[in-house]
Amino acid sequence: MDADASAPSLTHSAGLKVASRPGAGFLGLGLFRSQRRRVLGGVAGGLAERLGIDPVLVRIGFALLTLSGAAGIFVYLIMWAVVPDDTGEAEVRAPSLRRAAGIGSMLFGVMILLREAGLWLGDTVALSVGLLAAAAAIVWVRSDADERERLRGLAGRLPADARGGFTAGRASKFRIAIGATIAVGAVALFVLRSDALRSAPTIVFAVLVSMLGVALVMGPWAWRLAHQLTDERRERIRQEERAEMAAHLHDSVLQTLALIQRTDQPKEMVTLARSQERELRAWLNGTSVKSGDTIAGALEQMAAAVELQFKMPVDVVTVGDAPLDDRLRAVIEACREATINAAKHSGAGLVSIYLEVEAAEINAFIRDEGQGFALDDVASDRRGIAESIRGRMERSGGGATITAEPGDGTEVHLRMPRLRS
């Protein structure tokens, strides 16, 4: 079956290992069951490795032996039992259809042989049992380790994994459904095909009654179990939420309240209270927390940062919103400069920011009612900042207008045309 093993040689790692210790293995012949090349027990693979031939040839040999009086099967089973495993790493094989078909046809062949040999219980029994086995295989064999663990946990009343819970994957539900259908079909086939109903109705009846009894006894238990697990899960989620909220309040509001009690600087208290309010509101609103991905969200974040750093209240009003791009980032940066400028130099008690996003243009106004300054005053360092704001906007294709008069506050107006997409 292994196409890559069609030319085994001593350079092959498994081959080397076997060849290097000819005295070991079965009867000192250096014969092992190959883990690398196993399809069933690794007997053929091991023989092929020892003989240095293609395992397919060995398998054909076994098949021929089987045709002549089933000898192949017996030889294989005996060798499986007595020949030791090699210590080679078992190759992790993805379950393949080819492999399944191979094993299936081997089993089918064995069954035909047994039937011919007279070692047979009858077609109905064989077919039903075969189908049941297939159903069991479908349900159990392919289930992954997690799933098996979960089913086992369920049986043992262990709390199932919180996140996995009872939500088996869609694929596994599908598989279980197929398996169950085949199993029911097998039982139905047995009941209908065998003469059981006619020959021994009481037995069938008894079986049905006891199955009903088992269902009645176990049903409520299973029902309760499922419910308990759901309740447990719900309770756990509730507790997690409560813990999360407690943690959040500890880190934010309670810390701030403690700080406010200790500080005697009114301005600092106001800043603390404002930033706390902003943060708490964002958290409470949950879904409407403005992220930094949009211009309104980025503006709110910028305002919060400046407010905290310069102990200056910053009021933000936004109309409309748009996803951030490089030009809008330039607007935010210019806003930040203007806001910091106002916070540092204006002497006002509040900076107001207004942002309006329209289809064609974005306008932002940063305003304070502070001392203002004379635009003609070249010596002023605020002039330099004003130039840097204007330069930043113009480089990105926008513009800035600064309105200021000594004693009458300052307003910076930023304009940025929007790109048509």
Add this chain to the structure above:
Amino acid sequence: MTEGGIRLYMVDDHRLFLSGVRSELGPEFEIVGTAGDIEAAIEGIVDTKPDVVLLDVHMPGGGGRALIKAVNERLPNVKFLALSVSDAAEDVIAIIRAGARGYITKSISPSDLIDAIRRVYEGDAVFSPRLAGFVLDTFAGDVPEPVDEELDQLTPREREVLRLIARGFAYKEVAKKLHISVKTVESHVSAVLRKLQLSSRHELTRWATERRLV
């Protein structure tokens, strides 16, 4: 009406806040009563017949909207000014549509609060910068099928006034900027308030679907 003649009733379930505001407003207005829940408030307001009711939006027992409805059925002349810590757009729009003449947040300065109460008493609307922003947002864009052209759109002038308020200018400064009288600014704002209360614009419910309710 002379100063101090405005009869004020206050509804808030936060006693600390109530007593704080009361001490700020006491010298300016005649505070005829306070209440901490909706039922007591309805009874108290009907009894005392105040000029202006200052109320919290988030109240146990139905909220500010229910209070406005219940009182205005009996006393249509009582004016309401909403005061809240909530900045959520849907709360603001809802309380205005219920009949409040204005909306301010609790972080407002005492002098601005006094000013706002006077304004509401005189029949004007009180728009904070934030409320102006919400209204602009609400009336943004075109209505696909305007039910009432007049109610569903803001005029360019009204938009200009709201923009200036949103930028943080007081009515007086807005008037100066637009070279109009303060009275004209007030009439624009009142017109906007009326549109906000009466418009059937779909966008008025947009907040609920877009912002928070999932």
